[in-house]
Amino acid sequence: LPALPSDAPVGRLGDTLFSPYAGGTRFEQLPVSKKTKDALRQCKYVEMTDIQRASLPHALCGRDILGAAKTGSGKTLAFVIPLVEKLYRERWGPQDGVGSIIISPTREIADQTFDVLKLVGRHHNFSAGLLIGGRKVEEEKEHVNDLNILVCTPGRLLQHMDETPNFDCSQLQVLVLDEADRILDVGFKDTLNAIISQLPKKRQTFLFSATQTKSVKDLARLSLKDPEYLSVHEKA
Ligand code: ADP
Ligand code: MG
Numbered sequence: 001l002p003a004l005p006s007d008a009p010v011g012r013l014g015d016t017l018f019s020p021y022a023g024g025t026r027f028e029q030l031p032v033s034k035k036t037k038d039a040l041r042q043c044k045y046v047e048m049t050d051i052q053r054a055s056l057p058h059a060l061c062g063r064d065i066l067g068a069a070k071t072g073s074g075k076t077l078a079f080v081i082p083l084v085e086k087l088y089r090e091r092w093g094p095q096d097g098v099g100s101i102i103i104s105p106t107r108e109i110a111d112q113t114f115d116v117l118k119l120v121g122r123h124h125n126f127s128a129g130l131l132i133g134g135r136k137v138e139e140e141k142e143h144v145n146d147l148n149i150l151v152c153t154p155g156r157l158l159q160h161m162d163e164t165p166n167f168d169c170s171q172l173q174v175l176v177l178d179e180a181d182r183i184l185d186v187g188f189k190d191t192l193n194a195i196i197s198q199l200p201k202k203r204q205t206f207l208f209s210a211t212q213t214k215s216v217k218d219l220a221r222l223s224l225k226d227p228e229y230l231s232v233h234e235k236a
Contacts, residue, residue: 035123049074050232064227068212075208100174105182107132181209
């Protein structure tokens with residue numbers, strides 16, 4: 001093993017020496033549920049990418065994450081896995097309502113994220129819904145309170161917050177902003193502020209983007225708690 005910083009958290013999990021710094025490079029070595037491991041294996045995900053290896057151990061410890069890595073580096077699994085594990089550990093059930101919200105800047109990205117969520121969550125008992133524009137909002141309104149995980153665009157999420165009777169996210173455990181640099185952009189500013197003001201502050205938050213978002217204002221607005229900054233760059 002490479003040398004560890006003296007304050008590195010190291011723990012023995014089964015037979016695997018596990019550490020956020022020197023630990024495994026395979027999903028199999030992560031402290032996640034069998035349901036999640038089985039799904040990852042069935043999807044042929046074996047080796048973690050750099051951003052996954054850097055962020056997953058921290059995210060699985062309950063920390064807030066600010067992650068930056070280029071497009072195509074595997075950021076989706078870096079937030080979908082800890083999100084699913086958090087709800088699983090909290091024994092979230094169909095009756096518990098909205099436990100997690102993933103906000104995506106576009107319908108296409110929301111759609112792709114929803115597919116990954118379905119793969120990783122296939123053995124779990126959560127309900128999930130895709131709430132994006134261009135669909136019949138009235139039908140969504142009848143079901144949205146029965147969903148555990150929402151994958152949505154900012155506009156549609158706010159529409160439900162404003163219009164759907166009894167829409168309740170007061171028990172929210174995990175908030176994800178995917179492509180956070182684009183969501184935090186001026187175009188979505190008012191929408192995002194309105195959304196954030198209605199979410200509970202005690203929660204885990206993951207921000208992922210292709211570029212690092214370190215604006216202090218943005219982070220304060222999002223109530224990030226001492227986030228772990230992880231930036232993975234291409235090797236020169
Ligand atoms: P990003 O959000 O960083 O642009 P994605 O999460 O969309 O990247 O992943 C890009 C591609 O890489 C997807 O096709 C995904 O299935 C694949 N991928 C992600 N993680 C892994 C992994 N650990 N092993 C193999 N393929 C992966
Ligand atoms: Mg992505």
